[in-house]
Amino acid sequence: MSRMNRCVYALATIGMLGAAAPLHAADANPYPFKQGYPTQAASQHVRADEVLQRAIVAYRFWYPTVSIEGIFNGNRSVGIEDGKQWGLAAAGPRQIGFTLNSDTPYGSGVIDLSEGPVLIEIPPGPFIGLVNDHNQGWVTDMGLPGPDAGKGGKHLILPPGYQDKVPDKSEGYYVAQSPSLKNLLALRSLPLDGNLAKAMAAFDGVKVQRWTPQGMTGSALQAVDTTKLALDSSSLKWEDNIQFWEKLDKIIQEEPIQPKFLPMYGLLQELGIQKGKPFAPNAATKDILTRAARLGRDQMLVSAFDSQRPEIKNWQDRHWEWVGLVPGTAQFETPAGIDLDARDRWFAQAIVTSPAMFRRDAGAGSLYWLSARDSQGVYLDGGKQYTLTVPQPVPGKLFWSVTLYDAQTRSQVQTDQDKAALRSLFELKDIDTTKPVVLSFGPKPPKGDASHWIKTVPGRGWFAYFRIYGPEAAAFDKSWKPGDIVRQ
Template sequence: MAPGRGGLQPDAITALAADAYVYGSPLVRQLSAVQACLREGCGMLAPAPFNDFAHAAGPAAPGTRVPFAPADLVDALAQLDLSGGPVRLHVPDTGGAYYVLQFVDAWGNAFAYLGPRATGTGEGDWMVVPPGWAGTVPDAVSGVIDAPTSVVSVVGRLACDGPDDMPRVRALQQELTLTHLGDRAHRTGLPATESGVPGELRFFEELRVWMADFPPSAADRAHQDRFQPLGLLEEGLSPYVSAGPALVGALGRGLALGRLRVEEAARRPADATGGPQGAWQTVPHLRDHNLDHFGVGTLDSPEWTIPDRDASYLVRAVAARRGRWLPHGYEALYAHTSRDSRGRPLDGAHRYVLRLAPPPPVRAFWSLTVYDSPGGHLVVNAAERYAVGDRTPGLVHGADGSLTLHLSAQRPKDPAQEANWLPVPAGAFRPVLRLHLPEQALLDGHYVLPPLERRGT
């Protein structure tokens, strides 16, 4: 069926195209990122071919031009192609140190985790297998990870306690390996789209080609059938090469409408915590859109799934827009704020106190990092301290177990305050609190992060 036919008027085509953007933008964003990682690299990571890890040289530091990059984690990233068969993943023994490997399918669904919460910190070998695989599993492997799509991103984060800890991290990087076990050659790139498609229809062409090569779950396919009048289910030659001006206009308006819908939802996420002035903002349920694939380390429970499948498509689109490859809230919770307890913007011209009584309840670790605003970058400070948390040596706790952190551009004169000091930029700044393996009290709101209190003028 030619796109736009079947009795649909331009306004109906526009509305359907907007729905298609909400539904399909996570696939296009995810695979565009995969393509970029293969060709140009990603953030602090150099490009790497399919089925090979790219490793960061260390945690983020001043000069790292990646917004809000963590100062106490080292990134690892691999793009898996399983079209030629399974891949064997070797995970080293981290000696109890935190790490996580998060598996994300082509549609942006986090469908498996390896790490202390899910599988412990010991050495292991895992088989990552393509959809429908029915081969023999070797006795020596720790388990099987069933991939929903033949291309998968493995997003790794290794805890690092500073420059002196990097030799340990580098040794782990050397042992984190992938071996292609398939009996056929795997891809060297993603399926190609038609070259003659007008630029304004490029999104629909990418969605058409990639939907066919990376089909979603059966439940989503039923939803996908609605987009037949747009040409998204056409095979072979692209229907967009010779699309008429009326169809191009209707699709273009739908694309703009869909983008606006996602942008508005991203600015006002329904599950973000609100609260009083200066309250920390968290979005623990941004990854709950995965409704079909629950592998190792994922939680298939009402608390962590969205009951309305249609509503899940918008959440998935917002997740792809706001934070690609962020984990589920039960793996890590990220909190941020830009104002103090009286609603005033945070600025390095002032001093601030954050009193944690008690410190946040986590099973792994928590840390606080400060970035400039609006850039989201680390700023050089004389102390060369860019994160403070429960792994920071020498912190001074109160007699009741509380911890008071001091945030200021100038070094405190009191030695006790200096021990708990986190330098901030001279101008506007934004602190980010990362809570790895948060306890239930953090997730259900029984533990409330206190706002920053401004001291002095």
């Protein structure tokens, strides 16, 4: 019997596959020792506990890896092939994905480096883009937050281990190297004049093609418009069951080992996932891994929606919270190490990372605040009516929006209204910017003008994101603040 199977057998033997009670200091010692040695009961209990504990830690660490595979799978589900096509969408509620929004059209696709470097050419214009590796690690920024600063540029993405000579910045290239073979290209075209069609057409100037020192080779990625398609770019269908581990194993087998993650690969090995070996869990192992997925997911959601960190609020008299808790970093780095709680919070509700996304100064490309509670601190309920008063003008050079998300799917609320956002470039473009605007949320339209209303679903919780693009100093120094969401 393998060590993994012995551990699982021990877990089943002492009943840990059922409801597990947390250990407290006041509890009787579950690990009795005699003359300095573990008793048989202690060994059984330790082996049982460590399997579940290691699986939960592994789940939370590798969650971003499986989550980005969900993005890839969303495109694949509508026939978009890795490394051959990419999808474009003026996204709406029909596109399921963690806190996707309707503010700007998206372009996304798999950059496959298995056959060599790929060149992403972006024309001048209001683009915001990035490349993330297969673990949602930051590789590079493009467009306004990138080194080309919106002036257009050639972004050359190198595969892991690539050492041949490459062009430099003097030749108009910006070079970045990824540690993984498959990467996510995510690009947004900003509709600064409120013209979505024009913003979508701007993608025509983007070219993604394989690169060699001798020049371009092969065909450029073909664009596929997915605006009207109902696709799921999330990991929801995998995140609470054995499929999470199956998807993770597939990625581990396909990608090179990243040395900085060696301890976490070791953790997976203890669970039966190891590069070069088949993942073949028995029924008991599947049970414990499924349990770990459910517990790990729920623990992450507590970080997302019930954080107790005091620095989470920009204004202590409001329930708006910072979504990103570690300002100005790409991977939640602090002088003391990686902030794992901040990492969990982000990836439980959002996707992709970049240092530009987490800046808290007037040079930031955008900012994100979250509110999951009303003015009394009660979670927002899809069956109740609410208002939000937004003082004008909002301190943003470009535009702002409020978007509603379903708490369970972390995706835009879906109703027959087919609307989840109120945006300064669209629904709110004609408001009087000399006085506050009142927005309404609930299952029924407000009395009178319903143009500033988003419909919600009874029986389902929801939360809101307040986004400002091109935020100005007043958004950070507390001289401006939005109202709380108030139940009517």
